[in-house]
Amino acid sequence: MAAKIPASNVEFDKLRLDDARALLGRDTALALPAQAQSATQYLQSVIDGLCELSLKDPLTGLSNRRHFRAVLDRTIDMVARSGDPALLLMLDIDHFKKVNDTYGHPAGDTVLQAIAKALAKCVRPMDTVARYGGEEFAVILPNCHAYFGGTIAERIRQTMQDMPIAIAAGTKISVTVSIGGAYAPEWVRSTAALWTERADVQLYRAKSEGRNRVFLDTQQEIFVSAEEKNMLFGHLALGDPAWIEGIPGETPGGSAMQKVN
Amino acid sequence: MSDVLNPPKTGDSAPSVPLKPLGKVVAVTSGKGGVGKTFVSANLAAALAKRGLRVLVLDADLGLANLDVVLNLYPKVTLHDVFTGKAKLEEAIIRAPGGFSVLLAGSGMVEYSRLTPEVRDDFLRIMSGLVPHYDIVLLDTGAGISDVVLFAVSLASEVIVVATPEPTSLTDAYATIKVLVGQQKRQTVRMVINQTARLGDGRAITVQLQQVLDRFVTTEPGRAIKLVHMGDIPADPAVRQAIMRRQLLIQSTPGSPAALAVTQLAQKIHETVIPRI
Numbered sequence: 001m002a003a004k005i006p007a008s009n010v011e012f013d014k015l016r017l018d019d020a021r022a023l024l025g026r027d028t029a030l031a032l033p034a035q036a037q038s039a040t041q042y043l044q045s046v047i048d049g050l051c052e053l054s055l056k057d058p059l060t061g062l063s064n065r066r067h068f069r070a071v072l073d074r075t076i077d078m079v080a081r082s083g084d085p086a087l088l089l090m091l092d093i094d095h096f097k098k099v100n101d102t103y104g105h106p107a108g109d110t111v112l113q114a115i116a117k118a119l120a121k122c123v124r125p126m127d128t129v130a131r132y133g134g135e136e137f138a139v140i141l142p143n144c145h146a147y148f149g150g151t152i153a154e155r156i157r158q159t160m161q162d163m164p165i166a167i168a169a170g171t172k173i174s175v176t177v178s179i180g181g182a183y184a185p186e187w188v189r190s191t192a193a194l195w196t197e198r199a200d201v202q203l204y205r206a207k208s209e210g211r212n213r214v215f216l217d218t219q220q221e222i223f224v225s226a227e228e229k230n231m232l233f234g235h236l237a238l239g240d241p242a243w244i245e246g247i248p249g250e251t252p253g254g255s256a257m258q259k260v261n
Numbered sequence: 262m263s264d265v266l267n268p269p270k271t272g273d274s275a276p277s278v279p280l281k282p283l284g285k286v287v288a289v290t291s292g293k294g295g296v297g298k299t300f301v302s303a304n305l306a307a308a309l310a311k312r313g314l315r316v317l318v319l320d321a322d323l324g325l326a327n328l329d330v331v332l333n334l335y336p337k338v339t340l341h342d343v344f345t346g347k348a349k350l351e352e353a354i355i356r357a358p359g360g361f362s363v364l365l366a367g368s369g370m371v372e373y374s375r376l377t378p379e380v381r382d383d384f385l386r387i388m389s390g391l392v393p394h395y396d397i398v399l400l401d402t403g404a405g406i407s408d409v410v411l412f413a414v415s416l417a418s419e420v421i422v423v424a425t426p427e428p429t430s431l432t433d434a435y436a437t438i439k440v441l442v443g444q445q446k447r448q449t450v451r452m453v454i455n456q457t458a459r460l461g462d463g464r465a466i467t468v469q470l471q472q473v474l475d476r477f478v479t480t481e482p483g484r485a486i487k488l489v490h491m492g493d494i495p496a497d498p499a500v501r502q503a504i505m506r507r508q509l510l511i512q513s514t515p516g517s518p519a520a521l522a523v524t525q526l527a528q529k530i531h532e533t534v535i536p537r538i
């Protein structure tokens with residue numbers, strides 16, 4: 001429940017807005033309207049701007065870790081209730097330190113921005129793309145089926161690999177990324193910590209197996225192939241009456257086994 | 262009964278995850294729901310108790326199990342009250358009609374289906390305190406292979422998978438076994454096939470599952486998965502009657518084919534599983 005707001009009018013001239021104004025003024029994207037129609041409208045834009053600031057990573061414009069965490073918690077709640085599959089991808093730029101050491105930190109920042117922009121383009125608008133920290137990014141993909149997860153992660157990896165990044169006039173470099181992913185356990189209230197840990201394990205695997213790779217955790221999504229199913233109960237499809245109706249007199253199960261083999 | 266129990270201390274000595282399976286603890290799981298997992302747990306517990314063993318059945322489904330329904334129990338104090346500090350552990354343990362002890366989770370435990378490290382630690386602490394007081398502890402886990410189920414199974418030194426001959430049940434049992442092999446590096450999984458049509462069906466199903474596992478599941482050399490067929494429980498109208506009356510089958514109709522099968526299963530577990538653990 002939202003806190004009850006007193007009904008009285010706001011005394012606009014008594015508000016201390018200087019800090020907020022300074023914070024918002026610095027970022028051109030969040031500039032306040034020059035001429036607000038009313039105090040209410042002006043305050044609304046201050047609030048919107050502050051919310052935006054508290055949820056965004058200033059360098060890349062992606063969601064920050066705080067926003068990521070909130071979305072992750074909400075996704076867990078939704079998955080627990082709906083059983084819809086949700087995928088979490090953790091992505092880390094390979095050898096990023098080398099970029100910083102070779103070309104300097106401004107170049108590093110340019111790379112982070114380029115990767116962030118490309119990453120956001122690779123996924124759907126409903127997905128949450130966040131800068132998790134340093135050169136690590138995270139994507140939450142709600143309602144993402146198991147058979148698409150690998151394709152999306154691979155598409156991201158390929159896009160980054162093929163993308164030239166202009167870090168200075170005449171200087172273009174390209175970087176690769178390692179990606180680890182995990183699905184939220186469906187119908188279950190898991191925890192954000194467990195879920196990110198599983199994705200992180202896969203990211204670590206991608207790194208240790210040579211980088212520029214994708215690994216997805218498949219532990220929760222148990223896949224039983226058609227071939228396995230066929231062997232498990234192919235005898236039923238063949239209509240072995242001994243198994244279906246239990247006709248006495250036959251060697252139980254024995255005939256079924258032979259048919260399958 | 263409470264005199265056999267000393268509530269475990271909540272000190273610094275409390276062990277934390279990752280954990281080693283506890284001896285004398287047998288998880289009963291299934292993959293698919295509705296295959297008679299709780300029916301097997303409850304009646305097996307009664308049959309083991311009849312053999313003179315001290316048996317505890319623990320609702321490891323954290324409040325979603327139907328153990329209370331099957332046993333017709335309405336405890337005033339549950340594991341939830343122990344977790345929240347409202348009651349002592351020994352108050353939550355009740356005597357079931359079959360002569361064994363039961364620890365029910367209580368519906369409030371659903372909120373603990375968020376398996377946080379704290380819940381794991383609490384659960385493990387309670388379990389380690391309980392185990393020494395019994396000859397065998399049965400964990401009636403939830404259906405599926407959620408992290409709660411896998412955690413509960415990870416506490417047990419032995420796993421029994423209950424399945425029926427139906428394709429859906431076999432698929433889910435197979436999937437569960439795959440996860441147990443892959444994630445917990447289990448080498449032995451015990452099978453109980455419920456609702457079999459004829460003598461020998463269960464063994465044939467176990468053999469079939471073993472063949473599919475051998476072909477499709479790769480294990481480290483020398484660590485092959487072995488399914489052990491523990492027994493069949495034949496389809497028997499007496500089972501339905503007992504369930505509808507909310508009685509234990511081995512008490513209401515001890516001479517029925519299904520009750521005899523459960524008794525036999527208990528004997529096999531007593532003779533082969535308990536000495537091992």
